[in-house]
Amino acid sequence: MNIYLFCSGGFSTSLLAQNMKNEFKNQGYDDIEVAAYDYGSLDDVVEEADLILLAPQIAWVKSDVEEEYPEKKVMVMDMTDFGSMNGGVMVDKVRKGLGI
Numbered sequence: 001m002n003i004y005l006f007c008s009g010g011f012s013t014s015l016l017a018q019n020m021k022n023e024f025k026n027q028g029y030d031d032i033e034v035a036a037y038d039y040g041s042l043d044d045v046v047e048e049a050d051l052i053l054l055a056p057q058i059a060w061v062k063s064d065v066e067e068e069y070p071e072k073k074v075m076v077m078d079m080t081d082f083g084s085m086n087g088g089v090m091v092d093k094v095r096k097g098l099g100i
Contacts, residue, residue, distance in 0.1 A: 002048050003094060005036045005077075007055035012082075013037075019087025020094070027091065029100075051075065051098065053090075056082050073098065 003020070005013035013036035021034040037045055039058050042065070046052070052072055054062055056079040066074050075097050081089050 001032045001050045003032060003034045003051045003053060004045060004049040005034070005053045005055065006039045006042060006058065007036070008057055009038050013053075013055055016077075016082065016085050016087065016090065019085055020090050021087075023087040023091040046072065051094065053077055053094070 005017050005020075007013045017034045017036035021032075024030075024032045024034065035045075039054075039061065042052075046069055049072060052065060052069070052074045054065070054074065054076045056077055059076040062074055062076055065072075075094070077090065078093070081093065
């Protein structure tokens with residue numbers, strides 16, 4: 001499974017993506033990949049994404065992304081969770097959202 005995080009420039013999500021990747025591995029999910037991108041590259045990488053996680057600062061694009069890619073699961077990260085960069089909290093929310 002590929003979980004792709006998107007923000008304005010891709011920088012703020014890089015640390016969170018690494019934290020989430022480590023947490024998934026700690027929980028035994030070795031088959032889950034987590035990567036961070038800038039929103040401008042969405043069209044280039046979306047085919048491989050199973051889950052699109054949008055940073056709070058680009059939450060306004062959620063409906064557009066869902067409309068353009070209806071087969072993809074799209075979630076917006078909570079501002080507090082995003083700001084804390086806590087991979088464990090985000091992994092729990094992703095697992096709940098995906099039912100895994």
